[in-house]
Amino acid sequence: MKYTLKFLHPAEQLITVEIETHSPRENPRFFLPKWRPGRYELQNYAQYIADVSATDDQNQPLKVSKCETHVWEVEAPEGSLVRLTYHYYANQPDAGGSFFDADQIYVNGINLLMYLPELIDAPCSLRLELPADYELAMPLPCKDGHYLASDFHELVDSPFLAGPDLIHHRFEVAGIDTHLWFQGVCRPDLSRIQHDISAYTRAQIALFGDCPVNTYHYLIRMLPHSYRHGVEHQQCTLIVMGPGYALMQPEKYQSFLEICSHELFHTWNVKFLRPADMWPYRYEGENYSRLHYITEGVTTYYGDLMIWKAGLWTWEQWVEHINENLNYHYQKGGKDFVSLEAASFNSWTDGYNKPGTPNRKISFYTKGALVAMLMDAEIRRSTQDRHSLDDVLFDMYQHIAKAGRGYTAADFEACLARYSPLDWPAFFEQYIAGTASLEPLLEQLGEYVGLELCQLPFLSLAEARLGMRCTVENGRSTIEHLMPHCPALRAGMSLEDELVSINGLKISDNLDELLLMLEEEPQWEFHY
Ligand SMILES: [Zn+2]
Structure with missing residues (x-):
């Protein structure tokens, strides 16, 4: 299967996908994944697919019909060449999604690449038509302008970042060609990061005896606001973090190392050493x-x-x-x-x-x-x-x-x-x-x-005494959490109840103060 991605419509955030293949059967059926490894729940990527069409080797249109939420069938004879084209709306900026606008591109192929079940184990190639000034952070090897994957599993396990402002740092640790890529505003201390990544990488290799890959990429998108999400892949991890300006501050840096070490450990534990329930995905x-x-x-x-x-x-x-x-x-x-x-x-x-x-x-x-x-x-x-x-x-x-x-x-x-x-x-x-x-x-x-x-006791009296946690909005206090068997539940309170008063005193954002003041009272009477 030959895949091409074009990035022609940044304002609409539409990625153009072209798939060219010889049909392994009459009327081939193209499947879009319904979930992504690392997140074990169903997704709805199909909602972002639009404008699906197909042509043959003479550029003549072929009939395409949708037969399930995530399956498209093309009318074509067995063995004939089929080109399937569609758009994907890329506006999911977490580490498992894809995002495209005028400033940046990042793609998790699992979101938008369709496959033919008969060819899922066959080699794939990917061609990217990127803006001329863009650099690319991509774990797949390249030959003659095509990125090569041994099968569809490897193709969709290889996310990439592209943009005009990538920071790239490359080093070797225990025989692993390691790449650090940063996209977004940040000032990483590259020598410290190299030292620390090298140290835990050696510890992980010592545990397992060797490493199943000889190249590893950290693809890191830094956001201007607080955020933290990482997804593991065999030869890379995609991490979205923020705020970028705080990366090297002690607490944020601890969190960064933690997520990087966690995702590398997955290269063994889940990507290579995997429950039979998911082998293959x-x-x-x-x-x-x-x-x-x-x-x-x-x-x-x-x-x-x-x-x-x-x-x-x-x-x-x-x-x-x-x-x-x-x-x-x-x-x-x-x-x-x-x-x-x-x-x-x-x-x-x-x-x-x-x-x-x-x-x-x-x-x-x-x-x-x-x-x-x-x-x-x-x-x-x-x-x-x-x-x-x-x-x-x-x-x-x-x-x-x-x-x-x-x-x-x-x-x-x-x-x-x-x-x-x-x-x-x-x-x-x-x-x-x-x-x-x-x-x-x-x-x-x-x-x-x-x-x-x-x-340790709860810091909040409402949690310690009543087993409840409230949110306060516009001066209204609403129950958002009740512990099992807690006094508030036994008194008949439910989630989303609004607390109006206690012993005749109005409750707003002051519940803990009121409870403290009324601590010696023989009973608490709530209106809610
Ligand atoms: Zn994990």
Whole structure:
């Protein structure tokens, strides 16, 4: 399949896509992906497709008809040449989207490139007609003006940035040709970034034994406002961050390193070492998996751990990141109701935004990271530090991923059992398939490494006493969150109720002050 992208309509933000192929069957059907790897929920890219048409080798029009939300059929005989042309409206400026205007271009091919299922494993080429003064940050190799991918999977796993003002810095670390690209206003300290990326890259390679790629690109879009989003790919990551002027400030830079280390770790853990449920990726619908506590949880844990092991964070900085995971897990209401496996499987309906049902959602990133840390600690404790979760990941990468297959939950459990005599079926039953409290294990871990698990009171009285969090807009206080079984729920309050008064005093943005003043009163009477 030969793809060409043209950037002719920046004001309308329309990218022109041309696909040329010999039809592998009569009336070929072109599919647009319904989701993108890294975000395990259905997308609606088809809504941005417009003006679809087709011609044959004589430039004569062919009839095109849409037969599903994301499938177009062209009337053409088997073996004949078909050219499909359409527009894509590129106005999704996050790390998984595509964006095009008069100043910049960035493209995630998974959003806008159609494929023929019969040719999904065949080599692809991509030609780009960019404005003359644009530079290009692109992970695919180029030959005679065509960027080459071994198959459609690699093509759509290779996003690119283009613009007149890219910053490019190239260096080698442990045999990996590493490229840093920045688009947008920022002043990166390139020598410091090179030092730090080199340090955690070496730590990651030491863990896995080698690296499955020999080139890696960091494609970084800096925005003028606060933002943070990254997406992993086999040979690159696309990161959108902001504000650009704050990049080298300590807190923002920590966050930058964290996301860079996390995304590189994915080169092994999910791009190469991947659950069998998604091997290969199937873009025409949901790829269910109960294993995202490994793909994202283990990656979240190790992304940070590698930075600490590389000597870039102090022990206190690393522990602060563990605290962030603990806070997130314990402040959301779903931990007693939803297991890691269920959260993973349900990502397709409930994975990323607000939960469909209040207090019935957990993050497989944060709980997955905590459980990964506990697995690591349990292996170390049960083997007097002779083994760790590192051995399990090394083993799975060397023996499963390199054998060219995906892994199952049984593979993971068997591998854990090879390195630790712990009762892993019971561990899985309690903490992965079940919702048992993590606290006993966290306390054991604390004793083992010299940390104490403390429960701190909420800073807000409304949260501490009533289990509620409110938003205030135009002087009106509205309930936005209620913890499960909290006093406010027991008193009959519901989400989105507006609080009018307490003991006759008007509530606006002063609820905590009123609660403090009325602390000694025998009862609180709300009107809402
Ligand atoms: Zn991730």
